Amino acid sequence: MVSQHKVHTQLGQAAVQIFAANDRMNQMLIEHLDPNAWRAKPPGKARTIVAIFTHMHNVRTKWVRLTAPHLKVPGQLNRAHCTPQQARAGLSESAARCAEMLAEALGGSGGRVEKFRRDGWAPPWPVGPEMLCYMLCHEAHHRGQVCMLAHQLGFPLPNKVAYGIWNWEKLWKSAGLRWWRHRAELSGVRFV
Numbered sequence: 001m002v003s004q005h006k007v008h009t010q011l012g013q014a015a016v017q018i019f020a021a022n023d024r025m026n027q028m029l030i031e032h033l034d035p036n037a038w039r040a041k042p043p044g045k046a047r048t049i050v051a052i053f054t055h056m057h058n059v060r061t062k063w064v065r066l067t068a069p070h071l072k073v074p075g076q077l078n079r080a081h082c083t084p085q086q087a088r089a090g091l092s093e094s095a096a097r098c099a100e101m102l103a104e105a106l107g108g109s110g111g112r113v114e115k116f117r118r119d120g121w122a123p124p125w126p127v128g129p130e131m132l133c134y135m136l137c138h139e140a141h142h143r144g145q146v147c148m149l150a151h152q153l154g155f156p157l158p159n160k161v162a163y164g165i166w167n168w169e170k171l172w173k174s175a176g177l178r179w180w181r182h183r184a185e186l187s188g189v190r191f192v
Contacts, residue, residue, distance in 0.1 A: 012107030015132045016099045021172055022139055023095035025165040026056065029146055029157065030084050030091075037155035038084055049149055052142050053087045054079040059138065060094035066117035068101040098135065105131060 030053065038050050047055070054077040065073045074093045077086060104111025105127035115124035116131040125131060143165065150157055164170065 009108045012103050015102040015106045019099050019102055022136055023091060024171050024174055025143060026091050027088055028161055030088050032158055032161040034155035037150050037153055040153045042149055049146055050082055051079040052146055054082050056139060056142050057090045057094050060098050064097045064101055068113050070112055071097050071100055
């Protein structure tokens with residue numbers, strides 16, 4: 001029988017690496033997005049692409065501030081002045097803080113994170129896989145908006161990027177992660 005501590009430790013390690021791969025997807029989109037799409041105004045009241053990425057970063061900072069206030073909370077990004085380079089740097093920093101928060105919450109090491117507070121108005125949740133799932137779903141939703149808006153505004157992402165965010169093996173590798181390889185090898189898959 002596997003101990004509860006070992007399960008939490010494995011979950012914590014996996015959560016950190018999964019969130020790193022998640023951030024790599026965001027970085028890829030910004031890296032390959034046509035610069036003219038960054039501030040292009042969509043029809044109606046839809047957010048611009050810059051507003052979506054700054055929102056994603058700012059929500060991450062809220063999760064850290066409310067859930068793990070002992071961690072250094074990254075500064076907020078201003079959508080009116082944010083450049084793609086600033087967004088990439090901000091997202092990278094907020095991803096690192098979220099990874100620390102996930103490691104403490106799910107690592108089984110008795111960290112200080114005991115509840116996930118996604119917003120001030122929402123009731124806190126016990127830490128668990130739901131926390132990671134919520135964070136990933138929020139980001140995936142907004143990545144979908146970015147891909148759709150870029151296309152609708154006449155700046156479609158290159159196929160290698162649009163399809164590349166689904167190639168987890170390459171994402172793991174490009175993010176410098178070994179977990180995927182380790183898990184695959186445990187299943188009998190060998191890499192040449």
